[in-house]
Amino acid sequence: MQHLDGNVLAGPLAGLFAFDVTTASARCAGCGELAMLAQAMVYADAMGYVARCASCDAVLATVVVESERTWISLQGLSALEVPVLREDEAPARTL
Amino acid sequence: MSRRPASWHAATVIAVAPETPTARRITLDVPTWPGNDAGSHLDVRLTAPDGYQAQRSYSVASAGEGTTVVLGVDEVPDGEVSPFLVEDLAVGDRIEVHGPLGAFFVWTPPAPGSTPAPVQLIAGGSGVVPLVAMLSAHRAAGDATEFRLLYSVRAPADVFFRAELDASTGVEYVFTREAPGGWATPPGRVTRETLRTLTVPPEREPRIYVCGPTPFVEAVANWLVELGHPTANIRTERFGGS
Numbered sequence: 001m002q003h004l005d006g007n008v009l010a011g012p013l014a015g016l017f018a019f020d021v022t023t024a025s026a027r028c029a030g031c032g033e034l035a036m037l038a039q040a041m042v043y044a045d046a047m048g049y050v051a052r053c054a055s056c057d058a059v060l061a062t063v064v065v066e067s068e069r070t071w072i073s074l075q076g077l078s079a080l081e082v083p084v085l086r087e088d089e090a091p092a093r094t095l
Numbered sequence: 096m097s098r099r100p101a102s103w104h105a106a107t108v109i110a111v112a113p114e115t116p117t118a119r120r121i122t123l124d125v126p127t128w129p130g131n132d133a134g135s136h137l138d139v140r141l142t143a144p145d146g147y148q149a150q151r152s153y154s155v156a157s158a159g160e161g162t163t164v165v166l167g168v169d170e171v172p173d174g175e176v177s178p179f180l181v182e183d184l185a186v187g188d189r190i191e192v193h194g195p196l197g198a199f200f201v202w203t204p205p206a207p208g209s210t211p212a213p214v215q216l217i218a219g220g221s222g223v224v225p226l227v228a229m230l231s232a233h234r235a236a237g238d239a240t241e242f243r244l245l246y247s248v249r250a251p252a253d254v255f256f257r258a259e260l261d262a263s264t265g266v267e268y269v270f271t272r273e274a275p276g277g278w279a280t281p282p283g284r285v286t287r288e289t290l291r292t293l294t295v296p297p298e299r300e301p302r303i304y305v306c307g308p309t310p311f312v313e314a315v316a317n318w319l320v321e322l323g324h325p326t327a328n329i330r331t332e333r334f335g336g337s
Contacts (some may be wrong), residue, residue, distance in 0.1 A: 002309055002335040003309060003333070003335075004309065004333050004334065004335050005309075005331065005332065005333045006199075007136070007152075007197050007199055007200055007332050007333075008152050010101070010136070010196035010197040010198070010199075011101070011136075011137075011138040011150075011152065011193050011194070011196045014101040014102075014193070014196060015101075019198075020101075020196075020197065020198035020199075022197060022198065022199050023198045023199050036199060038197070038199035038200065039199075039331070044335075067148070
């Protein structure tokens with residue numbers, strides 16, 4: 001199966017976090033690599049999404065979207081680093 | 096917290112037009128759209144009469160304020176959603192869209208007074224769509240940042256948003272299957288050498304955005320790193336078929 005990347009998770013996760021979590025830095029519990037979730041390899045099918053570490057291929061997170069609920073596992077993430085934003089501040093959105 | 100929170104919107108198709116032999120430009124009126132940054136995407140949800148739903152992500156070719164949203168959709172043979180969007184969707188139809196989405200693969204004008212690094216855009220096929228939004232936003236902002244686009248495309252007829260690209264400077268084409276008459280380079284894929292000669296060199300520390308099919312993006316991103324660009328300066332967005 002052709003993988004995509006973590007950008008595709010912005011929609012499925014939009015309602016679950018107070019910010020766009022694809023720009024959070026995620027630490028792989030397997031190899032310790034720190035990368036934005038947008039840079040993870042994501043395998044998408046009718047069941048949902050599996051995000052894997054771009055460095056070591058370990059599963060970082062699993063998201064299953066159903067009509068009545070969203071199920072999310074963060075089994076392979078040991079930490080998420082999230083920039084603190086003030087209310088009057090636009091999020092860091094560019095390089 | 097986001098300046099433009101994502102939510103579901105009812106969209107009405109106000110125009111459709113062929114973009115290439117396999118792709119279509121779709122213009123939507125989305126009265127509740129909060130505007131979008133250049134490069135962001137949306138999810139389209141289609142619901143069949145029996146309740147079956149299918150959802151796919153598409154980059155937005157337009158940017159900024161306003162409630163008109165432009166998509167450029169390439170038909171994927173055997174796809175589930177794109178053949179409907181390219182062949183069957185008609186003016187007046189209503190679809191559901193979720194957005195704007197994605198704060199990673201976006202460009203926003205630099206703060207006044209700053210001296211931003213050059214921006215190098217690299218597109219494979221319909222991956223040019225979010226990059227067209229960036230070029231348009233850059234032009235609309237009157238921004239002085241140096242912008243360049245390297246666009247890998249099968250043939251001249253397959254170029255998306257040609258008028259918009261013709262209005263921009265710094266656009267380089269790589270034709271992979273068929274080049275225009277008199278083109279200096281025979282058709283062929285982008286290589287590391289192409290990147291070395293036709294993109295902003297690492298010494299100038301460009302910010303780089305790469306969008307295209309997964310194999311294209313991964314080959315280009317690896318070559319960019321080999322050429323000396325730090326991974327932190329490279330942003331990528333992959334798409335697959337369906």
